[in-house]
Amino acid sequence: MRTLDLALIGFGGVNRALAKAIGTRPERFADHGLELRVVAITDLALGTLQAVDGIDLGRVLALPRGATFAEFPGGSATADSESVIRNGTAEVIVEATFTNPLDGEPALSHLRWAIASGKHVVTTNKGPIALHGAELTELALGHGVELRFEGTVMSGTPVLRFAREQLVGLEVLGVQGILNGTSNYVLGRREAGLTLEEAVAEAQSLGYAEADPTADIGGSDARLKVAILANEVLGAKLTPDQVVTVGIDAVSEDDLASAAREGRHWKLIGSAHREDDGRIVAEVRPRALAADHPLASISGATNAVTFLTDMLGPVTVSGPGAGRDETAYALIADILSIHATTAGLVRV
């Protein structure tokens, strides 16, 4: 049994779900010859907690609302992520702080510090990967560490891993996806007759949409994911601002009515494909799909990606696009992948 020491940077819903999975189902890892031990947690609201022999996850998860890590022996109410990442004993840094779509900070610094100090990294954070994925991948290669970010696209549903491992020997000509559950839910409710405002309010009341739904409705959340997909799957070097983006607020009552007459469904589609001159073009925009399109019937909060391949044609993976447990599973899959790779076994 190998023990792998983790530092959790950010202790919101996703890293809490990971901590719970580690604490309550160790056999999920033991089946792969692995024991996971959390040796540090930092969080802007909670502070810093470190324990080289492993933190008692049950106690941390039971911390009452409003309390901080200062309640624990050796804990502090101040988040000192840089010191934990650079100087701590963790072998894997688990980055799950909030997404910043403008400059990727502070997650970007967390990732750079981790890689530069020779630590493996897993993250669910779209900001730094969409903005600086190529740089970070290069940096990881140079430092001989692994960088995984499956959870940046469609939570734990395998998409980046799927493209890398399952489509071996195929040429991927393009990729299309429904990458934002909120906008997909809202479009479905608009088809059912609600106005945009009514549908957004309903999505908010169900917990799908944020208080500020701009990133979902305007397409900028999907844009980050399309940039990541284009770069990972098609080998592009795109930044999010190169992804032409139109949100679902561009879909009018008339658009909905004419699609209904033709048996089509409006979906917010993120896509990328290779032009004849080799350039990769990526965009996010609402499209009225024919009923037999593989993405036409992806409804509600479900997400899906269709890979267009040369020999196999279109292949689609669909599953949850969000959720705490679902996103924490992406971290688990990434950690197991790093375990396999660094144990001398290489995925192809």
Next chain:
Amino acid sequence: MRTLDLALIGFGGVNRALAKAIGTRPERFADHGLELRVVAITDLALGTLQAVDGIDLGRVLALPRGATFAEFPGGSATADSESVIRNGTAEVIVEATFTNPLDGEPALSHLRWAIASGKHVVTTNKGPIALHGAELTELALGHGVELRFEGTVMSGTPVLRFAREQLVGLEVLGVQGILNGTSNYVLGRREAGLTLEEAVAEAQSLGYAEADPTADIGGSDARLKVAILANEVLGAKLTPDQVVTVGIDAVSEDDLASAAREGRHWKLIGSAHREDDGRIVAEVRPRALAADHPLASISGATNAVTFLTDMLGPVTVSGPGAGRDETAYALIADILSIHATTAGLVRV
């Protein structure tokens, strides 16, 4: 560059598509450090052809209808599969003869001979795998060779590989799929108002259905695939006769009408799940799925499998369920997997 020598057993549509892929796109393999060389082909109608330095695939593919391998130097009009498999120089035996759902022969013997003589095996043949998969897997383990059969379920669409490689760390609680394109097409056309007979005739005219559509309509084709899925994904030890099977001929006009009123869609669903006592139960039967079920909108010849998992919920893979190139890709993926495994790299 490693050269891997293949023997193709059966030279129908699938192995022809493989030969074409090898001959016309060698970079598909060279990108993985692999050159594929076909050193033997046997076929009941064509005979036997062997060449230790590699067969000229262009010439073989251009053989006129009605001609046999006797036209080639050293070729013979008699298929001597046993000798080719046992005594030939191939390192990988590619079994793609016809499916025999009763005893799996002659493919079963081909596989046993191959394994017993220390050769790796890839096959698309459902018969021997559904009937004797556990025995063959055990036999391969004992002889230190690899056995792969991705193409037995949903052609080249990754299903068995997906379960093994992409759901790592998850508990799979059950599996449900649309595993037969012909019956799915026929059900869709019946929803559109055709009788069973009319829909079958249409499927035959489009090349979806065989002259004898019994295995598709009666569910026995799907039954073989469910047995393979249950055994591979859930670790069952089922034989096809333990899979309770009801075909789509059991769906009446009244059933279709009442489903239409409720917004449901009839689909032929193959499924397997673990009971509380640990027993795996598998069945094939038509089910009227609610519109938001992940399989409800899988239409026409597309196939799909939904994996029900503990932490990620339902995850679905959909893609082609048949086709020559699509099934040949399953062989390619399996060969690349064997290449990776036997080059000292192990998939996890």
